[in-house]
Amino acid sequence: MEGKRVEMSQIRKGPWKAEEDEVLISHVKKYGPRDWSSIRSKGLLQRTGKSCRLRWVNKLRPNLKNGCKFTAEEERVVIELQSQFGNKWAKIATYLPGRTDNDVKNFWSSRQKRLARILQNSGTPSSYSKSPKIKKEVPVFHNVPALEAPKFSSSMEEASYSKGQSCSSSYIDNSETTKLEQLPDLVNPKLYNIDANGAQLELMSRGQNPYAEAQPQFFFPQIPQPQPYLTLSLESQDLLAKFEDPYFSQVFAPMDVPELGSGHVGQPFLEPVRCSGFGAREETDNPVTPDTFFDDFPADMFDHMEPLPSPSE
DNA sequence: AAATGCGTCAACCGCCGGAGA
DNA sequence: ATCTCCGGCGGTTGACGCATT
Known part of the structure; x- marks a missing residue:
């Protein structure tokens, strides 16, 4: 002893x-x-x-993308797969060559934190433009190549050790032309769940997706039907989806968000905005990566929401 | 220039399941 | 059948750096 x-x-x-x-x-x-x-x-x-x-x-491990930020495509893949598999980071990582489950986990938790903070900040509309931290780049995935079968698993350490490390992806092709038609359906409000304190935002499809458990090692997520009119960033999509979720409304209604109570739930929330206004700026590294939407958030963004029921109701 | 807030990343912890004794 | 050990996984935390005030 x-x-x-x-x-x-x-x-x-x-x-x-x-x-x-x-x-x-x-x-x-x-x-x-x-x-x-x-x-x-x-x-x-x-x-x-x-x-x-x-x-x-x-x-x-060889072939890790150490120090490389997630590309827009990688982010999309993570978001897509998370909605299918839940927090199965190791599984998700197998679809992302050079990424580890820790990478994916960190990416996701950063994203969750950001979303949570954005949602909290939404309590003070002016904070959109005043909060410099929300300048974070958020990609719009105009270009969504179909997911290919993973060439190797992130846990396949047997991969030739001597190979050099690279930030290039084996399957992501940024040269593809923009195809809005391939945008995933990430704005389905049914997908989202927000816990009682509103801090933890997560997708509800965990365990509900028929593919979630049935998929073999090389199963690939289905790319949902196109949403051609969507040009918002993924996070704005997430956010907007949450705003349409009645549970979200209940959770956040008590917050100081007067705007949340002055619209029309059920109205088409996403206007067919095409690459204009927020979310369409070019960037050096990734031409299809726009600026975040919140800086340029329309002041009347929440005008389309229905008045929230009072807590007593 | 200092304080503060936030994001990112690396590493640890606890739990769980499988393999072997 | 039970126990122990090991490896894998997800959650969490703390350090660090950067941006902003």
Whole structure:
């Protein structure tokens, strides 16, 4: 027992040093990405097997897109797959070459935080333009190539170790011409669920999608029917969808959002705006990545919403 | 220039399931 | 059948850097 405690105290935690990385890489070169616990039992590293595995999978594995932001297409894929599979980050990551489940998870939680904050900020309409943080770029996915079968899984560490790392995607082709017709149906308000405190925004399709469990390893999500009139960013789509959700209204009605109570739910909320106004600016890195919508948010955006019932009702 | 807020990322923790003894 | 160990996964946290006030 005492010995065990001493042993535990020798386990290193925290950031990895370059030397440790080298040892780990060397081990994987020799034995492959397995026997993680033997790394410590052999005295090579004072790290747990789990820690070694995590380090390898998330940082050292070849062909990782370390440091590369998610492309618009990748974001779309994540959003699409999350709606199908729920928070199955490892599964989702298998559709994104070079991305790990941790990447996807981080991306998603950042996005959730952003959405939650945007929704909170919506309590003060002027805050759209005043909040500089909401300048975050949010892509509009005009260009939505069909998802191809994953060439390899993010957990396929056997992938040739010596291959160089690259930020280029094996399946994403930015040269495709814009096709609004391929936009996924991400504005279905039925998809969304917001918990009681309004902080956690999540898709409800978890466990409800017939494909969610049935899909094999190389199953690919169905690209829903086109929504040709949609030109809003995904987040604006999310947001608008939530505004149409009665539960959303209930949750957020008590907030200081007078605008939310002065419209007409059921009216066509998304106007056939084509690449004009918000969400259509060009960007150097990604020509089809527009600016975020909130800076340029129409002041009357919420005018189409029905008055909310009072909490007492 | 300092304070603050926010986003991103790396790493840890706990739970779970499978394999083997 | 049960127990233990290991690996995989999802959730969470804390550090850090950047932008803004």
